[in-house]
Amino acid sequence: MTKIVIDTKGGDKGASAVIKGASMALDAFDQLSVMLVGNGEEIRTACESLVMPMNRVEILDAPDEITNYDNPAEAVFRKTNSSMIRALMALSERDDLFGMISSGNTGALLTGAMRHLSKKERIRPALAAVLPSQGGGFTCLVDTGATIDCTPPMLHHFAKLGTAFMAQTYGLENPRVGLLSNGAESSKGNKLVKETHVLLAEDNSINFVGNVEGNTALGGCCDVLVCDGFAGNQVLKVTEGTATRIITDIMKYAHKTQSEEIKRLAGYLMGIYDIGSLGGGVILGVDKPVIKTRGNAGESAVVNTAHMLLNMSQNKSVYGQNTYSI
Amino acid sequence: MTKIVIDTKGGDKGASAVIKGASMALDAFDQLSVMLVGNGEEIRTACESLVMPMNRVEILDAPDEITNYDNPAEAVFRKTNSSMIRALMALSERDDLFGMISSGNTGALLTGAMRHLSKKERIRPALAAVLPSQGGGFTCLVDTGATIDCTPPMLHHFAKLGTAFMAQTYGLENPRVGLLSNGAESSKGNKLVKETHVLLAEDNSINFVGNVEGNTALGGCCDVLVCDGFAGNQVLKVTEGTATRIITDIMKYAHKTQSEEIKRLAGYLMGIYDIGSLGGGVILGVDKPVIKTRGNAGESAVVNTAHMLLNMSQNKSVYGQNTYSI
Numbered sequence: 001m002t003k004i005v006i007d008t009k010g011g012d013k014g015a016s017a018v019i020k021g022a023s024m025a026l027d028a029f030d031q032l033s034v035m036l037v038g039n040g041e042e043i044r045t046a047c048e049s050l051v052m053p054m055n056r057v058e059i060l061d062a063p064d065e066i067t068n069y070d071n072p073a074e075a076v077f078r079k080t081n082s083s084m085i086r087a088l089m090a091l092s093e094r095d096d097l098f099g100m101i102s103s104g105n106t107g108a109l110l111t112g113a114m115r116h117l118s119k120k121e122r123i124r125p126a127l128a129a130v131l132p133s134q135g136g137g138f139t140c141l142v143d144t145g146a147t148i149d150c151t152p153p154m155l156h157h158f159a160k161l162g163t164a165f166m167a168q169t170y171g172l173e174n175p176r177v178g179l180l181s182n183g184a185e186s187s188k189g190n191k192l193v194k195e196t197h198v199l200l201a202e203d204n205s206i207n208f209v210g211n212v213e214g215n216t217a218l219g220g221c222c223d224v225l226v227c228d229g230f231a232g233n234q235v236l237k238v239t240e241g242t243a244t245r246i247i248t249d250i251m252k253y254a255h256k257t258q259s260e261e262i263k264r265l266a267g268y269l270m271g272i273y274d275i276g277s278l279g280g281g282v283i284l285g286v287d288k289p290v291i292k293t294r295g296n297a298g299e300s301a302v303v304n305t306a307h308m309l310l311n312m313s314q315n316k317s318v319y320g321q322n323t324y325s326i
Numbered sequence: 327m328t329k330i331v332i333d334t335k336g337g338d339k340g341a342s343a344v345i346k347g348a349s350m351a352l353d354a355f356d357q358l359s360v361m362l363v364g365n366g367e368e369i370r371t372a373c374e375s376l377v378m379p380m381n382r383v384e385i386l387d388a389p390d391e392i393t394n395y396d397n398p399a400e401a402v403f404r405k406t407n408s409s410m411i412r413a414l415m416a417l418s419e420r421d422d423l424f425g426m427i428s429s430g431n432t433g434a435l436l437t438g439a440m441r442h443l444s445k446k447e448r449i450r451p452a453l454a455a456v457l458p459s460q461g462g463g464f465t466c467l468v469d470t471g472a473t474i475d476c477t478p479p480m481l482h483h484f485a486k487l488g489t490a491f492m493a494q495t496y497g498l499e500n501p502r503v504g505l506l507s508n509g510a511e512s513s514k515g516n517k518l519v520k521e522t523h524v525l526l527a528e529d530n531s532i533n534f535v536g537n538v539e540g541n542t543a544l545g546g547c548c549d550v551l552v553c554d555g556f557a558g559n560q561v562l563k564v565t566e567g568t569a570t571r572i573i574t575d576i577m578k579y580a581h582k583t584q585s586e587e588i589k590r591l592a593g594y595l596m597g598i599y600d601i602g603s604l605g606g607g608v609i610l611g612v613d614k615p616v617i618k619t620r621g622n623a624g625e626s627a628v629v630n631t632a633h634m635l636l637n638m639s640q641n642k643s644v645y646g647q648n649t650y651s652i
Contacts, residue, residue, distance in 0.1 A: 193556075
């Protein structure tokens, strides 16, 4: 049995969508149990109406909420009775809890995770996205928005975090690290990328494969793609925007032609490219896995991220050793 | 009749592909005539074998070539007998030449255009891409790679160049300017974006609509999207990579299902999303339109960019007035 903590507050769609997602996840995965954190009464009522298996549900009452308007650093220290911070504290204190899901304030989640789940030296954590790459594998994009203005040593650090994560979660022997740039040649890049290129090339502990351009970012040429949080956010969102647009075009075409074949195709593509529900950002560099789902994430995001944590727990020893918190 | 200059050298596919493209463009557009610049003998032989209408073809012999290995600034001053520089000089000197197409060294083309086609104060030109946006309009993405490391005043300048270009080429009355960021709120962005946001918000000559995220970059919410050349390169290439990948998936699906309907759909989507052949980058901030096609551009890129120049020439008075060289 793998028990995960779910912060029910902070998402755009309210606690009810998160609890519904938790219920769906419990139905889908026998080996899952959950701790739901938030307004106790609201959670209890929802659990009853959804007829959830209460032997696999624990409720932690934490009535306060960190919103997107809160200053992250302040909120982490002040709103100690918020669902997010109480969830992080429980995760830190209890050995039976494996990981956590939250769709709340990203900055607060990062700061909170750093405060409560980083027993070793305080390092700058990163927010990674694990995306399906062409050809069947996965690419870990790091950073996707935790640190917007980066220095070369930060990107170097992200490369190490991503390497450790992909080695341990996906069992890759020597993950290939690419550096996002505007050209494949080592001379290409902005100042940050050029300086980072030198650091990565010099580090023998990393399998650095050089610069990677945006059109091949998810083409399967690397397992870890390193960039600053601003650029990573663009890669993630432009990919999503383009996919959504093309699928919308296909839906219109299907509607016009009334082709069942094309409707089936659209459904197939939506399953692959619905990045919003695909999973979430994984905070790298802390003691236990914390997954940030998008603010507008719906029920399916909870199911998918719960599934991701379940998969990770099969490599639990790795997380227990905390080796990916470099 | 609109006469354009075509640099036949510098592309990955050689002069023959460019000349073939010119031949196809002449077939497609009655109102077009061309000056082909490069190895005179090679051009003449190709023209003969393609049976081109020689009353609409002028050949300028410039045997030298600027390659991608040349240092742009040096090449512009040293390789004055190269096809690119001779083409730029002809464009600058002769009133009957409307614009130019080249797939050569981007840096040299920018530097050369600035030197030969910027009679007013020397300003930093930008490389814009005009992309079809969702809903039927166009978005001018500026910069896409001319200046990789930018300052806030540069981005402010790009906003003005893009505004003037979209007003004059597409007849938009008050083009909406967006600023690419990692969040819609004005507080979001890296240091560069935050500082630029203030400059754009203060400038009443610009119709600034605020920050735009990557997933809505080409969603039609702005006519001009401003960003540094590194980020713009990502938007362009990630869009292309995602589209190519999805279309490849659809082709495989079509092959598997042997559905004619889906093969037709794939063809339709390729027509829309083949960014490589869509057109090229437009150099903004110089006296006459210069279009940079991709290094690996094929025949269709020449046809499409010739078409773009023809469209522009319908607003020729505007270019003649040089008002978009702000």
